[in-house]
Amino acid sequence: MTADLTLDTARAAPSQSAGAPAAVVSARGLGLTFSTNDGPVHALSDVNLDINKGEFVSFIGPSGCGKTTFLRTIADLEQPTAGTLTVNGMSPQAARESRAYGYVFQAPALFPWRTIEKNVALPLEVMGYAEADKAERIRRTLELVNLTGFEKKFPWQLSGGMQQRASIARALAFDADLLLMDEPFGALDEIVRDHLNSELLKLWARTQKTICFVTHSIPEAVYLSTKIVVMSPRPGRVTDVIDSTLPAERPLDIRETPEFLAIAARVRDGLRAGHSYEE
Ligand SMILES: Nc1ncnc2c1ncn2[C@@H]1O[C@H](COP(=O)(O)OP(=O)(O)OP(=O)(O)O)[C@@H](O)[C@H]1O
Numbered sequence: 001m002t003a004d005l006t007l008d009t010a011r012a013a014p015s016q017s018a019g020a021p022a023a024v025v026s027a028r029g030l031g032l033t034f035s036t037n038d039g040p041v042h043a044l045s046d047v048n049l050d051i052n053k054g055e056f057v058s059f060i061g062p063s064g065c066g067k068t069t070f071l072r073t074i075a076d077l078e079q080p081t082a083g084t085l086t087v088n089g090m091s092p093q094a095a096r097e098s099r100a101y102g103y104v105f106q107a108p109a110l111f112p113w114r115t116i117e118k119n120v121a122l123p124l125e126v127m128g129y130a131e132a133d134k135a136e137r138i139r140r141t142l143e144l145v146n147l148t149g150f151e152k153k154f155p156w157q158l159s160g161g162m163q164q165r166a167s168i169a170r171a172l173a174f175d176a177d178l179l180l181m182d183e184p185f186g187a188l189d190e191i192v193r194d195h196l197n198s199e200l201l202k203l204w205a206r207t208q209k210t211i212c213f214v215t216h217s218i219p220e221a222v223y224l225s226t227k228i229v230v231m232s233p234r235p236g237r238v239t240d241v242i243d244s245t246l247p248a249e250r251p252l253d254i255r256e257t258p259e260f261l262a263i264a265a266r267v268r269d270g271l272r273a274g275h276s277y278e279e
Pocket residue numbers: 034035036041042043061062063064065066067068069070236
């Protein structure tokens with residue numbers, strides 16, 4: 001069953017100032033059907049969702065439930081075939097043109113022939129930032145992700161976790177308020193992932209960005225998020241939206257608390273309900 005997806009927008013995110021929450025992303029009846037040689041693929045169906053300023057929202061669900069498609073639609077890399085989607089109150093195209101978001105991909109996607117600082121500089125070069133401003137932004141964002149001192153290294157001289165931190169720095173360099181992260185830590189081992197999760201939470205608290213984060217991991221989703229969006233495939237739809245009751249301050253051992261485990265259990269139930277083992 002598809003849950004009532006009209007969300008509680010009154011619950012203030014930690015970084016939000018008083019007053020009506022501003023929806024950074026708003027989807028109403030959003031659908032996206034791909035036409036393929038094998039017939040239509042319903043990647044997204046009737047998605048209704050508001051993501052407010054300063055929220056950390058995770059998208060979780062089995063392979064093919066439309067998580068990446070939803071992120072790509074926000075980023076104007078895919079076009080909806082039904083419903084509406086706004087980003088900062090604008091069309092996704094207008095939001096993209098106003099550089100509303102930074103995108104962090106599954107793999108670090110750094111250019112191997114560029115140093116770390118030159119990789120972070122890339123979007124700033126494309127956008128024509130002045131030299132001094134560019135240098136200051138590179139310094140600041142590398143400091144944010146704890147990569148000060150690694151400016152002149154090449155990506156292949158860094159560990160996988162450090163490379164992914166450099167990708168995050170690149171996505172943050174031009175001060176977009178919205179960060180779209182598609183399974184950024186999926187390929188990393190658990191210890192590194194734990195570390196990056198807690199670093200990401202600190203970074204989020206410091207920068208007050210709105211973050212949309214795709215993951216397959218229940219603990220990761222529960223640990224990071226103010227809101228967890230559970231999705232199911234065929235057609236890709238939202239089956240549950242969980243507002244986290246965990247405090248903003250989250251040491252890693254919060255994952256053993258009853259409150260954490262209760263949220264994780266609800267996510268697991270949502271995933272089970274939408275999962276077919278026959279396919
Ligand atoms: N360009 C495309 N053309 C046709 N079908 C597509 C295209 N992109 C995605 N799909 C299909 O749309 C559905 C949703 O895909 P999507 O990548 O959004 O899922 P996902 O939840 O991100 O999966 P995963 O967890 O495996 O990354 C899948 O059935 C996929 O095969």
